[in-house]
Every structure is written in structure tokens, then in C-alpha cells.
Amino acid sequence: MPSEGWVVWIEGLPCSGKTTLARTAGPRLSALGRPVEVLDGDEVRKLFSPELGFSRKDRETHARRVSYVARMLARHGVYVLVAMITPYETSRQAARSTVGDRFTEVWLRCPIEVCRSRDTKGLYRRPAGTAGARVTGVDDPFEEPLAPELVLDTSVDPATVCAEKLLAYLAGHATQSPVLAK
Ligand SMILES: Nc1ncnc2c1ncn2[C@@H]1O[C@H](COP(=O)(O)OP(=O)(O)O)[C@@H](O)[C@H]1O
């Protein structure tokens, strides 16, 4: 029987560096001998929830779908890196209770001014209230996370350092994470 995996739930404002952290940490986890999957918000939304918008209710529904799949993968030994804005605390708590103990919430706490200056997708340039998607940080709030295990500031630490800190955190929980314990 494979031992269980782990879910790392990476949350933060648009352009806080979620995708970058998942893509940087992923190969490092793989190198430790773990199967790794990345569930990236932008990608999975098109596949899992094409009918959903960006209202609070729709975002919560989408997060529930992602957490369910993450749990299924983790049950079979996969280290799942979820990269999703997850602006509402209710969604984070729901994900945690869906997944159970083997769950690490990582908040990329990057000042909104820095996120806005990165603006790789032009989201912050859109005037508030533009038709279509409601944008977190423009139209909608990002609620401050209440119980993240790890807080990383991507305006201070480059992606490689953030990835190292994440792996060090996971290794520090080695009693529950045998492969990372080596
Ligand atoms: N730790 C970091 N330090 C500096 N720049 C970063 C860091 N992480 C991400 N970036 C840059 O910020 C921009 C947005 O990153 P991205 O990972 O796409 O954010 P998100 O997935 O949260 O929207 C990219 O140009 C990326 O290179």
C-alpha cells in the first residue's frame, strides 16, 4: 500500500507568486522521490468549473471541487500542490476539513502594490467593475488567512528561497512525512 501524500494549499492575491512557487517546489519534491501533481487555479478552473463565475458562491464551489480531487490524489501518495487565490476563509477551512491532517496552508503575503506592479495578466489594470470576471484585489476582497501554517513574503524572498522554506517546513513535519524525513 502506498503511504499517504500531502496537500499544500498555496493562496494569495493575483500575481503573489502561487504558480511560480508550485512550479519551483514541484520538481524539488519529485527529486525526493514523491509523486507530485500541481493543481493550478487558472488551469483547473477551465476544466473543473467552466460554468462558474467569480462570485463568492462560485469561488467556494470551485474550491470544494479542487479540494476533493486533491484529497483523492493525496490518499494515493501524491504530494499535491494547489495554487489558487482562495480569497475566502470559509474555502480554506473547508479545504482543510476535506483533506484532513496532511494539509499545509501557505499564504503568499505579498503587498498588493507589488502584485499590482507585476500584473503579468493585466488584471489590476482593469478598472473596477469591468464586465466579466470579478477580480480579487480590484473588485473583491482577499480575506486575511487566519490559520496558515506557513507565511511567505514573495516581495522579499525569491521563488527559490520560498521553495526551500516550503520544503524545510514539510521536512520539519517528518514524523508524518516519512519520505521527506530522510
Ligand atoms: N518570489 C518571487 N519573487 C519575485 N518575483 C516573483 C516571485 N514569485 C513570482 N514572481 C513573479 O511574479 C509574477 C506573478 O507570478 P505568478 O506565479 O504567475 O503569480 P500568481 O500565480 O500568484 O498569479 C511573475 O512575473 C513571477 O515571475
Ligand SMILES: [Mg+2]
Ligand atoms: Mg497563477
